[in-house]
Amino acid sequence: MRPNKIAPLILLCSLLCGCGGKARSNAPHDASPLVTSSSAPLPDSGAMIKRMITQDGCRDFTADMRIVTEEEKGKRDHIELRVQRKYSANQTATFLSVLAPAEDTNKALLAIERPDQPTEAFSYLPGLKRLTKINSDRRLGYENAKVTVQDMLGLEFGQYDHSAGALVNVDGESLIKVDFSEKAWRNLAYPRITGFFREKDQCPVKFEIYDHHSELRKRVRVEEIKQIQNRQTITRLAIEDLQQMLKVKVETRRVEYDRNLPDSLFTEARLKNIINDAVQRLDQQ
Numbered sequence: 001m002r003p004n005k006i007a008p009l010i011l012l013c014s015l016l017c018g019c020g021g022k023a024r025s026n027a028p029h030d031a032s033p034l035v036t037s038s039s040a041p042l043p044d045s046g047a048m049i050k051r052m053i054t055q056d057g058c059r060d061f062t063a064d065m066r067i068v069t070e071e072e073k074g075k076r077d078h079i080e081l082r083v084q085r086k087y088s089a090n091q092t093a094t095f096l097s098v099l100a101p102a103e104d105t106n107k108a109l110l111a112i113e114r115p116d117q118p119t120e121a122f123s124y125l126p127g128l129k130r131l132t133k134i135n136s137d138r139r140l141g142y143e144n145a146k147v148t149v150q151d152m153l154g155l156e157f158g159q160y161d162h163s164a165g166a167l168v169n170v171d172g173e174s175l176i177k178v179d180f181s182e183k184a185w186r187n188l189a190y191p192r193i194t195g196f197f198r199e200k201d202q203c204p205v206k207f208e209i210y211d212h213h214s215e216l217r218k219r220v221r222v223e224e225i226k227q228i229q230n231r232q233t234i235t236r237l238a239i240e241d242l243q244q245m246l247k248v249k250v251e252t253r254r255v256e257y258d259r260n261l262p263d264s265l266f267t268e269a270r271l272k273n274i275i276n277d278a279v280q281r282l283d284q285q
Contacts, residue, residue, distance in 0.1 A: 045165040045178055048202045053157050055257070056231045060086040063255040064099065072245040079104065080253075086261050090114060093266035094153060097274055102285075106278035110271045111153050118187045119156055121149045122268060124275045131268055135187040148189035155193065155209070159186045167199065174199040190217070203232065217243050229257045 055061055061084070068078045080100040086093045097108040111121040123132050136150040136159070150156055160180035168177045180193040192210040197203065203225055209218040224236035233255060239248035264270065 042165050042167060042176060043199075043202050045162060045176065048165075048176075048197060049157065049162055049178070051202070052204060054087055055085075055233075058087070058231065058257045060084070060259060060261040061255060061257045062259065062261070064253045066251045066253050068249045068251075070247045084261060084265055086263070086266060092158070093263075095266055095270070096152060103282065106275050106282060108271055108274050108278075109149075109152055110266065110268065111149070112266075113153075113156065113158060118185065119149075119153065119159065121153070122271060124268075124272050126272075126275050126279045131272070137187050137189040139189075150189045155190065155207075156186075156188065157193075159183055159188060160193065165197075168196070170196070175205060176202070204234070217241075228255055231257055 051057065063083045065081050065083065066078060067081070068076060070076045079098065082097050082099055084095045092113040094111045094113070095108070096111075098104045098106075106126070109121060109123055111119055113119045119136050121134050121136065121138075123134060124130070125132060134149055136148065136153070136156060138149045157180065159182065161183055162181070163179040165176045165178045168175050176197045176199055178195045178197065180195060182188045182191040189211070190209050191212055192214070194208040194210075196205045196207070198205055204222050206222060207218075207220040208216055209220070211217050219240040219242070221238045221240075222234055222236075223238050224234070225232055226235045227233070228235075233252065235252040235255075237248075237250040239250065240246075241248060
């Protein structure tokens, strides 16, 4: 996989965050937030974040996404992916696979997130016939690019503690600023994230992502939210990767909620089969 293709695998699952209220397509411009005061109580940040993490309380979803990257010198590329996720009482299971271009369809990832435990992610090396378990902070190298497992899983917001939220003003709009801090022993690549949510409908607006040196690494902006199957769904994101100097556009091209996805879709056996079948097709071309 070429470097400018793997780098933008970020916020793929949280791209489908659910939120309450009316859809809004325009996000405010970047500006230093001003802390404001209000006599009205703020919305419950825990409920707001849970709604985001669980895609507005759905049982499962399947989403097809298109990601377009632009390098500093203007070169553009794209990749298409399918993300499947299923929620249950004791775990959240995610299966991510590449749909296009054809030469990258042998890439897939299985991940299981359980309460109060680090995420378990798995990849498969067909040449060695070996299943590999990897942590969230594991950096995967593709030529000159680096991407973490946490990036590929949508930042794993469930593995963070969060603040109660503070009301701030950005470009004349009231936003709720929430600080996310890594829970103990979660093996995350990003120990701190700052999120901004619109006060009037609690929809996410933007996220700032920091590394272990407290340096800002990525800016993520929500550009469009649509109502799909009665769920407010983020359908377009803009990502600025400061470390790799990339601009990224992420678009949801299709999403289906609550299709009763079987558990068999989220198994090591399926991961092996998907990758082996793709390798066989590529070898026959």
